Amino acid sequence: MHMGSVPRNMQLDISQMRSDFPILSKKINGKPLVYFDNAATTQRPVQVIQAIDRFYRETNSNVHRGVHELSERATEQFEAARENVAKFINAKSPNEIIFVRGTTEAINLVAYSYGKKLRRGNRVLLSLMEHHSNIVPWQFLREKGVELDYVGVNDDGTLKLEDYYGLMTKQTKIVSIAHVSNVLGTINPVEEIAKIAHEKGSLILVDGAQSIPHVSIDVQEMDCDFFAFSGHKMLGPTGIGVLYAKESVLEQMDPFMGGGSIIKEVQLNESKWNDLPYKFEAGTPNIAGAIGLGVAIDYLNVIGMENIRRVGKGLTEYALETLPEVGDIEIYGPKNSEDRVEVFSFNLAKVHAHDVASIVNDYGVAIRSGHHCAQPLMRRLGVPATSRASLYAYNTKEEIDLFIQSLKKAKEVFN
Ligand code: 7TS
DSSP states (O other), X not given: OOTTOSOTTSOOOHHHHHTTOGGGGOEETTEEOEEOBTTTOOOOXXXXXXXXXXXXXXXOOOSSSOOSHHHHHHHHHHHHHHHHHHHHTTOSOGGGEEEESSHHHHHHHHHHHTGGGOOTTOEEEEETTOOGGXXXXXXXXXXXXXXXXXXXXXXXXXXXXHHHHHHOOTTEEEEEEESBOTTTOBBOOHHHHHHHHHHTTOEEEEEOTTTTTTSOOOHHHHTOSEEEEEGXXXXXXXXXXXXXXOHHHHHTSOOSSOSTTSEEEEXXXXXXXXXXXXXXXXXSXXXXXXXXXXXXXXXHHHHOHHHHHHHHHHHHHHHHHHGGGGSSEEEOSOSSTTSBOSEEEEEETTSOHHHHHHHHHHTTEEOEEEOTTOHHHHHHHTOSOXXXXXXXXXXXXXXXXHXXXXXXXXXXXXX
């Protein structure tokens, strides 16, 4: 696809889109690759691959340091990427965009820097469907007497919203919640949760790792205080991610890591912090990664997030309709394409999740199996593991058909 060639709301030409992703035409085990592990990481279009290559060939230099031409160009491109991110999620200002390594680092930053302000008896409200990266950083705060509470999950894979009313107390200082579950695909009503949190005087962090590739994000409308995401789950490079936070909230927080770039002045025993967003970006950043992320955003904008969501709903409807054909299959999560994205965790009766993943691999199908870094959710589901097929807009119904055939083979082998 040539950038700029898909007007919004036009039918997306999937085969043209697929031709932008070199890896999608690879063969695996002699079979055409069916890549259904997009929740772990998406693939990259040539536009992103070329942008990184071009940066190292033509512009490579450190940012915010030199007055020489290359350093100025690198800084310009790096800051343009920040502006691009700000526009993509409708942040008020690029100062609210902090480049980090990914969602994990973004949440650790908040748990550390905002966590420093918490005291014994304060509480953090999470949910049973969180990825470990939205649990473990908060557990570090238990050392100083901060307690954790968990909102439950209904049998249909939705959040027990009433728990937000029951569990929020005056001591609850932050609510942290996945926008989309990496296991169930559930889209959580984060606008509503933000309202409840703010009414009760708490801040809210939204883990957008799994929502940013699928749905259009407006942080002002959502009214979240923090929004975290990873470049590699939205067609961008690994090792780059974003913490969005309201400027007023960031102003009140201390830096996460010490080092260069975050300071205005260093004395022997203390330092003065730099302005936003640099106060939170210690050391040389992932410059090529940020530039690559900016190009991934350009790519998503050209296709249009509403087109991506529409294609995703179509894939969800087709998968939910056809997967039961396999027989003896339990599919977790909401049954309605409005309430979920195209991420399907499932178990076949009498076959271990790892065996399923390993057999379909023989047929060129890449899926993940295990606890998906969500052990509390596995316990809630009453299973040690699931297999997970996570699709993206470049996947097709034909690939779902191939996947179903490979699942039938897995059943044959074990029954
Ligand atoms: N939050 C959610 C909801 C996630 O799904 C993931 C990664 C993370 C945070 C962490 O993101 P990272 O980029 O910092 O690693 N989820 C998965 C997954 O489901 N399979 O592999 C990684």
